[in-house]
Amino acid sequence: MSTEQVFSTPTVGVAKQLSVHPLSPLTSSEISAAAGFINGLYPAKTDLLFKAITLEEPAKAQLAPYLDAEHEGRSVGRIDRKAFVNYYIRNTDKFHEAVVNLTQRRVESHFRLGPNKHSPGDGEEVVLVEKVALEDEGVKAEIAKLQLPEGTVIISDPWIYGSDGIDDDRRMYQCFLYMRDPMNSSDADSNHYALPLAISPVVDAEVFKVIRIDLLPTGDDHTTKETQPYKIQPPNEYTPEHQELRTDLKPLNVIQPEGASFTATKTGETGEIIKWQKWSFRVGFNAREGMVLYDVRYDGRSLFYRLSLSDMSIPYADPRHPFHKKAAFDLGDVGAGVMANNLKLGCDCLGSIHYLSGLLSDPKGEPTPMENVICVHEQDNGIGWKHTNYRTGRAAVVRNRELVVQSIITVSNYEYILAFIFNQAGMIEYEVRATGILSTQPIDEGVEVPWGTIVHPGVLATHHQHIFSLRVDPMIDGHNNRLVVDEVHPMPRNDFNPHGVGYAVEETVVEESCGLDLDFDVNRTFVIQNNAVKNPINGKPVAYKIHAPPFQKIVADPDSFHHKRAEFADHNLYVTRYRDGEIYAAGKYTNQSRGGEGVRAWANRRENVKDTDLVVYVQFGLQHITRIEDFPVMPCEVIKVALKPVNFFDKNPAIDVPPSNQAFNKSTLVAEQHKQPAVSAVVGEKGEVCCSSKL
Numbered sequence: 001m002s003t004e005q006v007f008s009t010p011t012v013g014v015a016k017q018l019s020v021h022p023l024s025p026l027t028s029s030e031i032s033a034a035a036g037f038i039n040g041l042y043p044a045k046t047d048l049l050f051k052a053i054t055l056e057e058p059a060k061a062q063l064a065p066y067l068d069a070e071h072e073g074r075s076v077g078r079i080d081r082k083a084f085v086n087y088y089i090r091n092t093d094k095f096h097e098a099v100v101n102l103t104q105r106r107v108e109s110h111f112r113l114g115p116n117k118h119s120p121g122d123g124e125e126v127v128l129v130e131k132v133a134l135e136d137e138g139v140k141a142e143i144a145k146l147q148l149p150e151g152t153v154i155i156s157d158p159w160i161y162g163s164d165g166i167d168d169d170r171r172m173y174q175c176f177l178y179m180r181d182p183m184n185s186s187d188a189d190s191n192h193y194a195l196p197l198a199i200s201p202v203v204d205a206e207v208f209k210v211i212r213i214d215l216l217p218t219g220d221d222h223t224t225k226e227t228q229p230y231k232i233q234p235p236n237e238y239t240p241e242h243q244e245l246r247t248d249l250k251p252l253n254v255i256q257p258e259g260a261s262f263t264a265t266k267t268g269e270t271g272e273i274i275k276w277q278k279w280s281f282r283v284g285f286n287a288r289e290g291m292v293l294y295d296v297r298y299d300g301r302s303l304f305y306r307l308s309l310s311d312m313s314i315p316y317a318d319p320r321h322p323f324h325k326k327a328a329f330d331l332g333d334v335g336a337g338v339m340a341n342n343l344k345l346g347c348d349c350l351g352s353i354h355y356l357s358g359l360l361s362d363p364k365g366e367p368t369p370m371e372n373v374i375c376v377h378e379q380d381n382g383i384g385w386k387h388t389n390y391r392t393g394r395a396a397v398v399r400n401r402e403l404v405v406q407s408i409i410t411v412s413n414y415e416y417i418l419a420f421i422f423n424q425a426g427m428i429e430y431e432v433r434a435t436g437i438l439s440t441q442p443i444d445e446g447v448e449v450p451w452g453t454i455v456h457p458g459v460l461a462t463h464h465q466h467i468f469s470l471r472v473d474p475m476i477d478g479h480n481n482r483l484v485v486d487e488v489h490p491m492p493r494n495d496f497n498p499h500g501v502g503y504a505v506e507e508t509v510v511e512e513s514c515g516l517d518l519d520f521d522v523n524r525t526f527v528i529q530n531n532a533v534k535n536p537i538n539g540k541p542v543a544y545k546i547h548a549p550p551f552q553k554i555v556a557d558p559d560s561f562h563h564k565r566a567e568f569a570d571h572n573l574y575v576t577r578y579r580d581g582e583i584y585a586a587g588k589y590t591n592q593s594r595g596g597e598g599v600r601a602w603a604n605r606r607e608n609v610k611d612t613d614l615v616v617y618v619q620f621g622l623q624h625i626t627r628i629e630d631f632p633v634m635p636c637e638v639i640k641v642a643l644k645p646v647n648f649f650d651k652n653p654a655i656d657v658p659p660s661n662q663a664f665n666k667s668t669l670v671a672e673q674h675k676q677p678a679v680s681a682v683v684g685e686k687g688e689v690c691c692s693s694k695l
Contacts, residue, residue, distance in 0.1 A: 022058045022066060022079040023282050023294045024271030025359060028367035034083035034100045035365025037107050047090040051119040053361035054286045056082035056099050059580050060613070064305070064479060067295050080104060086119055087365075093170070093206055095119055118171040118591040120288070121160060121334050124363050128208060129158040133175040133201040136210040142199045143177075145227040152182040155192040157412055157439075158203070160333040162325025163561040163592050171205040171592065174214075174322055176441070181235035191632050193413060194236035194456050196442045199227065200322060217320045218444045231445075233457045238437070238633040260352035260378055262403055272356055274376060276403045277424050278653075283374065283405065285358035288584070290336030290418065291374050291407045298426055298653075302475045303544065304643075309336065309418060309430070310471035310617060311585040311598075313566040315556055316439075317451040317463040323441065326462075327562045330411045332590030336418070339409040340373035348408055348417075349375035374407050384424060384654055398657040400424070413437045417636070425654040426645040430470050433636040438626060439464075455631035467554060467621040469568040469585040469599070470641055473578065476648070477533040477542050479613045483510040483575045484529055486545075487522040511610050513603045515571030518550060526573055527646055531611055540647040546616070547642035548572060552623045565590065567598030568619055576602045578613040585617050 020027065026034070031053050039048060057063070058079045069076045080103035088095050095117055098110040133139060133156045143154060154177055161172035177199045178192035200214040215224040237243075262276035272283045278299040284292040289308045296304040309331065316326035330336070337360055343349055354377070358370035384400035406419040417433035443449070443460035452462040474481050484507050491502035507527075510516070518524050529543040554569035556562035568574060568585035576582065576599060584590075587597035599617050620641050629635070645653070 019078070020081060020268050021271045021282075022063055022081070023284060024055075024268055025285055026053065026055050026081075026083055027269040028359060030081065030083060030102050031359065031361050031367040032365070033102055033105075034085055035361070037100045037105075038085055038087060038098055038110075039365070041107065041110065042089075048365070049088040049090040049363050050361055050365040051086040051088065051122065051363075052287050053083055053085050053365060054288075055284070056084040058082075060305070060479075060578065064475075071297070071300065078103070082108065088119065091207060113589070115169060116592065116594050117589045118593075119589070120332060120338075120591055121158075121173075122338060122363060125205065126158050129173045129175065129203045129205065130156040132203050132208050133158070133173075133177075133210060136201060136213075138213055139177075139199065139201050139210060142213060142215075142227050143197075146197065146230040148179065148230055149182040149232075151185050153180040153185045153190075154197075155179065156201075159326065159412075160328065160591055161202070162327055163565060163594065164325050165561065168325075168592055172211070173203045173205055174325065175201045175203060176439075177201075178440075181237075182232060184235070189239050190235065191237050191239075191437065193437050193440045194459060194632060195233060196440045196459060197230070198224075198442045202322075214322050216322075216441060218442045218447075220447050220449050222320050231458070233459075236456045236459075236632045254350040256352040256378070260354065261401070262354070262376065262378065264354045264356075264376065270359055274403075274405070276378075276422065277401070279403065279422050283356060285337055285356070285370070285373060287335040287337040287360050288331055290331075290340055290409065291405065291420075293405070293420060296428070301477060301648075304428075304473060305475045305479070306471070306473040307420065307428075307430075308471050308583075309468060310583060311469045311568060311590075312416075313465075313467045313554070313562075313569055313586065314414075315465055315467075315554060315562040315566065315569075317555070318441075319451070323462065325561075326439075326464075327565065328411070329565070329586055329590035329593075330409070330414075330416075332584060332586055332588075332593075334411065336407070336409050337370065337373070339411055340370055341408040341410060342370075342372045343375045343406075343408060344372045349377045349404075349406060351377045351379065353377045374405060376403070376405050378402065379404055381423070383660075384657060385652065397660050398424075398654065399660045401657075410436070413439050423654070424657050425652065426649060428643045430641045430643075432466075432468060432620075432639045434466055434622070434624075434639075435634050435636045437633055438630055453626040453628065455626065455628045459631075461626035461631065463623075463625050465552070465554065465569075465621060465623055467551070467566060467569045467619060468639070470618040470620070471583065471585065472528075472546070472616040472618060472643065474528045474544070474614070474616065476528055476530045476544055478530055480530065480532065480611050481614055482529050482531055482610050482612075483614060483616065484508060484527045484543075485510060485516065486525045486527055487519070489522060509610060510575055511608065512606045513576045513609050514574070514606070515600065515603055516573045516575070517553075518548065518572045520550060526616070528614075528616065535647040535650065537650050538647060542648045543646040544643050544648065545646045546573070546618055547644055548618050548620050549639060549641070551619075551621045551639075553619070555623075561595070564595030565593050567595060567600035568617055570600070572619050574599045574603050574617040574619075575609050576615050576617075577605075577607040577609050578615050582615070 083100045085098040095113045099108045101108045156175045158173040177197040179195045180190040198216040201210045202212040204211045265273045281296040282294040293307040314328040355372040356374040358373045360368045362368045381400045384398045386397040388395040403422040415436035419431045421429040438461040440459045452460045455461045491497040493500040527543045527545040529541040531541045533542045585599040
């Protein structure tokens with residue numbers, strides 16, 4: 001789409017406060033200080049490899065009263081600033097977890113983690129793994145057998161090794177090799193996924209050596225064969241210079257001549273508060289979850305304590321070694337913050353845009369700026385509400401203006417466009433757009449398999465699932481909430497319902513933590529209520545309901561490692577009782593994990609979740625049956641979850657949005673007013689009723 005970006009600055013200010021807010025991400029000096037405290041635990045020449053230095057969020061028992069006092073203008077007490085730290089002693093398996101109290105300047109907790117606890121990858125490590133794989137003499141010998149043209153460039157895609165319980169206790173990477181178009185090897189953007197190779201080195205991530213070279217099966221069974229001379233296939237490029245571009249697309253400009261309608265207020269070096277159309281919330285950013293929203297309120301009323309994408313799992317369908325281990329946990333294995341794009345580099349956001357930058361840590365424990373990783377902008381999404389009085393021809397209509405808080409992550413071959421979307425009617429949507437390039441593998445000519453689709457000569461794209469878990473920590477007019485299940489059932493046919501057309505909503509309160517599933521045949525809906533606060537008009541508890549799309553839950557066998565590790569993927573929803581530190585639905589450490597430490601385990605405690613502090617994990621996703629139209633780059637697949645008010649307001653909360661009209665919107669064509677014939681009845685002085693027709 002031909003577009004024009006118009007950069008007009010929204011209102012941005014700096015809040016005057018004496019200390020860093022408890023929810024602000026760590027500052028650069030705090031990151032350095034935390035690393036310094038950990039380094040101080042060891043002799044001077046000890047080489048530490050830092051994997052994460054991030055905010056250790058305050059206990060809710062401390063923070064919730066703090067936030068309430070802050071909103072009410074009361075004085076707030078001090079909450080200590082703390083850093084969560086993960087690190088290795090370099091070139092060993094000694095993986096540690098620590099909490100540094102930055103306020104009190106001391107290490108509060110510190111311990112070495114046990115077996116099968118591995119850190120996520122990071123950019124520096126992935127580049128090193130690529131280098132190790134391609135410089136290994138055994139790998140070079142296998143590549144030589146391909147007899148490729150001189151100058152051909154080989155690409156290595158390191159994947160987290162995965163788990164199958166067979167000699168997989170050490171932290172490893174499984175590398176999949178590809179090549180650029182050998183006729184155009186100098187093109188660094190050449191689509192190497194169109195030219196996969198059947199050579200797969202395994203790299204030990206402790207000593208950074210190739211410990212095994214797997215040859216990939218390329219037929220319809222588990223058989224592998226010795227590396228043979230490669231039959232050169234044609235390229236399949238996605239970049240615009242390789243396409244015959246359309247010439248009939250006119251510009252579409254997104255222009256806000258008076259700027260944006262939101263305000264962004266800096267609170268120190270890293271904190272930011274966004275306010276828009278009665279909404280207010282804090283925006284955080286960390287290595288694992290990327291963007292996080294805190295203290296979400298509408299017109300001063302509390303709604304959500306914390307909202308974030310908790311986890312995602314992408315299990316693949318190929319049952320053969322080594323593909324059977326392919327099950328990425330992109331947040332836990334690498335991190336949405338680590339993989340976040342600089343959004344100024346592309347046409348990722350349009351209109352009057354405000355960018356937020358992040359601050360992460362590097363392997364040496366130093367701060368690493370992440371520029372423009374979140375964009376905030378408004379968009380028009382059609383009509384918000386409308387009614388035309390056909391008797392008079394008058395139409396009342398407002399546009400549906402939305403606020404988008406967006407981040408984009410690149411996970412090697414895939415892109416995910418992640419957005420919280422707020423509207424003027426009190427609804428929040430979480431939207432995922434999946435795009436990018438399919439992860440491919442070689443397949444022999446003339447072979448077809450039921451677990452994937454041939455998308456290019458010699459190229460198989462395996463079917464896979466994308467399963468996401470949205471963590472919703474509610475505070476619907478307070479923290480003591482309940483989850484209810486609403487279902488629609490027909491009334492029995494009897495004297496009261498003689499025609500058999502009646503139906504009613506049946507409500508069931510969820511008493512204990514558990515996993516639950518949707519049932520569209522009874523319109524099953526999950527609703528978060530505050531039973532202590534009633535709607536002033538109808539007396540119903542104030543609530544927000546969850547609209548989640550249907551998806552096929554994890555297909556892998558319950559005894560498989562895929563299933564055991566993806567603890568969230570077997571139910572549409574999990575509800576648990578809140579506990580500090582329980583944030584990640586698949587557990588804190590997903591790299592080569594074994595399962596048993598995530599939301600399924602938490603729910604199995606069967607704790608009371610009625611009228612207490614609860615957390616809901618909402619699962620959604622897509623079953624990606626690959627198709628040739630997904631290659632060489634995939635059109636966006638869009639999935640949304642909605643959080644929608646139910647008896648929370650006393651009327652449509654968007655009733656006060658100014659009407660949409662030509663003077664405001666400046667459309668170029670105005671249709672004539674449509675007016676229908678109408679009949680009305682008027683009551684006279686003596687009570688008589690007269691009818692009249694208007695044409």
